[in-house]
Amino acid sequence: MISLLDYGAGNVRSVRNAIAKLGFELIDIRRPRDILDAEYLIFPGVGAFGAAMQRLDALGYTEPLKEYLAADRPFLGICLGLQTLFEASEESPGIAGLGLIPGQVRRFPESALAVPHMGWNGLRLQRPGPLLTGLDAQRFYFVHSFYAESTAENAGWVLAETDYGASFVSAVQRGRVAAVQFHPEKSGQDGLEVLRRFLSGEALQPERESAAEQGTSGPTQLARRVIACLDVRSNDAGDLVVTKGDQYDVREPGGAVRNLGKPVELAGRYYDEGADEITFLNITAFRDFPLADQPMLEVLRRTSENVFVPLTIGGGIRAFTDADGHGYSALDVAGEYFRSGADKVSIGSEAVAIVEAFRASGGDGSSAIEQIATVYGNQAVVISVDPRRVYVDSPDATERTTIETALPGPNGERFCWFQCTVKGGREGRDVDAIELARVCEQLGAGEILLNSIDRDGTGSGFDLELVAAVRAAVGIPVIASSGAGSPEHFTQVFQSAGAEAALAAGIFHRREVPIASVKARLRDDGIPVRD
Template identity: 55%
Template sequence: MPSFKVSLLDYGAGNVRSVRNAIFAAGFEIQEITEPGQILEAKAIIFPGVGAFGSAMRVLKEKGFDEPLRQYLAQNRPFLGICLGMQTLFESSDEHEPGKPPIPGLGVIPGKVIKFDETKMTVPHIGWNGRILHQQSPVFENVNNDDDVYFVHSFYAPVTAENKEWVLSSTTYEDERFISAVQKGCVVATQFHPEKSGPTGLKVMRAFLEAVENGTLGSTKPLEIDETATTHLTKRVVVALDVRTNDHGDLVVTKGDQYDVRENQKEGVVTGRGGVRNLGKPVALASRYYQEGGDEIAFLNITSFRQGVIEDMPMLQVLEEASKNIFVPLTVGGGIRSYSDPASGQTWSALEVASRYFRAGADKVSMGSDAVDAAEALIASGGKKTGETSLETISRVYGVQAVVVSIDPKRVYVASQDSTDKKHVVVELEGDQLGPNGERFCWYQCTAKGGREERDICAVTVARCSEALGAGEIMLNCIDMDGQCKGFDIALMKAVSEAVTIPVIASSGAGKPEHFTDVFKRANVQAALAAGMFHRKEVEIEAVKEHMRSNGIRARTCS
């Protein structure tokens, strides 16, 4: 048994369940830090910071954690900061709450945290990237130097002459080099998320704790650095699980053709439509995809909510169970909105609903209908933000990287680019993806409520508004392509990815490995998603990645 318990500094924002599970997987027990006095008594502290720098530092200060933490760090005692937990070690950050003065960081490391330039690159930096080692450390001794790890952030700490001695590893994104890990003595921190970096991340977590246990944590050695060395962000393969209750009340993974998830019954055998198509249990399928190399997993709750989301215990339990053994990012979508319980009269905000999902194990929440409503309201107001929409409130607390907007449009064919309302963006379709009657032009009409309600607003407009309101990523579907296995809607993907600076996930239509390679080559999307072809075992995840690699597209190797 380990000789100490890990002191977890959970200041109350984001998904720390996976960090707890990673600590348990390493064979260690946890002591929760709830009072400032516990900090200086700790044997080893892990600080998994999730959210925004300003709000995190404000909470630390309000709880009285900031000064004891500075003292603990000054004593060179074992510490592992994760993501925001690393950024707070610096003197300051450009990320602060609107209308409020910047709050100083802990000031342990010289330098300022700054934002990636959206005019030069897609922001946030989301996905799997590499590391260039600046020091030899026990923390990295069990992982290969070329193993990718998972990042999700908009702000970064640049390498400077003043903080150079702290740099454990650096990473490049486009033309920017940033600090991806720091270590000085027993103080360690990573910009990436070990608890979301699969087997590689678990090895990092275990190595840190074991080095604390055997007293070797501070045994580092400088390395010769190639200043021209670079790393590269991989393209992500995302697996989606459409989850809903079947006719017996059980949660199942299903898939349909253009959102129809019921089996078709043969005429003369059974009258009417059949039961909900059952492709497996959510946790079991998700675990399989983690083992097979899925880069992210999205649970999309397509059940119609008769009760409030807070009482949607089965879905919360799915997240809690999945996060025990799945150490890649988990997204949950469906019902992330404000609502009132007609029975009790109690009202919950979208932020409270999202918080419940984060605490259950979600890393990101996906919003659909609420985002369309917010986009329409933003346009109607002449572009004036209220600060009260679901997108704004959630991203303000948890950061834009935690908010995904799922857009579900359908094609509306037109005769030319000038033959419809000017507020809609008309695109020209490419030769291999023309309409059923050879149509060459269309605009993409957004829908709400699972495709059942059409709105007079196009997908490009909703994407732009969502970015303005605080979305960090777009999950872009196309109802016309859903279930067709003929490939992604390239025109849609290009139109939206060219209109926003946040990452875009291509969805709807994949049926073979070539479709992933095709969309990555023809559109500037950062990830592509599939469901049915994986559920039915028609295609393996590794087959998709191998096809990508053979065509010059970088894909993560699952070690």
């Protein structure tokens, strides 16, 4: 009997789907006694350490969970499920963890590295263990801002370490209790293999000493991510299709919505072709009430059944009131997407309004960004920015943040600022992209998806000046978007602008540039990528 400890935070649908894909059945923990009745127990977690422990206490789960662990019964913790095994975390001072493993959970220090540590990284085995043996050279998907610290006191637990600035604990195991910092359910076939080894009992066999199983000894590297983006909307027949516009115009010359494929099928194709993440943008959501947009929710549910990399959904993540006068918060909307299979939500036009309100009164915890980040964690909130260049003669001509550009304006202007737009680029606001990124990071966003209205659909390459300016202004990861036309453009945005990820749509949809060609070029240029 395999039991899932779902305490109500984050997307556990992917864990459920991964287990089902492997042919195992799963039941939910619904009362404290169920923990002690479990034969195999899986504890996935995202969000804040303190909130998770308080929720376990409120449900009456803490003491039976400690009893289950003390009895050395089969247990697999995922992400926060690993961190809660330790004594405490800097994320939530004064709140005790389960205390099974001696040591503390620390925050990644502020440095040139973006936090959260987000993306595909490797494992360095510290000792043999059937859970990970033979997989240590592969990449697994991580997303976390806090890490378990390796010490002499917990060395007997540490199965693997990973490097991000410094080494941290990425897997632990002693006896039949194991946990991993990465997300196996989001780590493709290698991640599914980790789950299979645990669920089958193979990973719980006694350790076998073998020099050949000691793993690699060199440092691990975070891979640059290549993301496939699917703009989804209804066509005139009411069917959801993937489309792509030229400067945001998604209709063919004859007036029909451009149809580049069905979203579930196309997402599956990109997973098979090696996309590191997949993003769905519901490009008509600003006009429609999202909780009534059942087809988009169904897209997520069906996609997550067979696609085991992170899924992001954007469009309409804001408060709504329906025709019956019932109000829904942005948190309600995001929660429905997470339960349907999303790992992150992307906030676009609403973020501009949030920054405008922040100027007037500061953050008070009520914004969509703050609400969602508090419950689901910073890593679950992506800010999608749609800026366009506004040229000026000098920095003194505007109160907005400017750059000196190597691409002069129509009248030879040498300076510009990046104006944020809303409603699919149709309306400009007096907010610049750098201010928006900084404020959203302060409010709790974990990543910036940086588009460019000027470059969208041009195939002329990413706006390197825009990406570099925003990347220098924030400490969270930046995804470059808009303008990719060749594999070389991806190399440029990683090497010259420092982006952590790059996203493309049209060139992938039309098979003009395969994902494999992008990764081959990056690999040839010395940029680490996931195989």
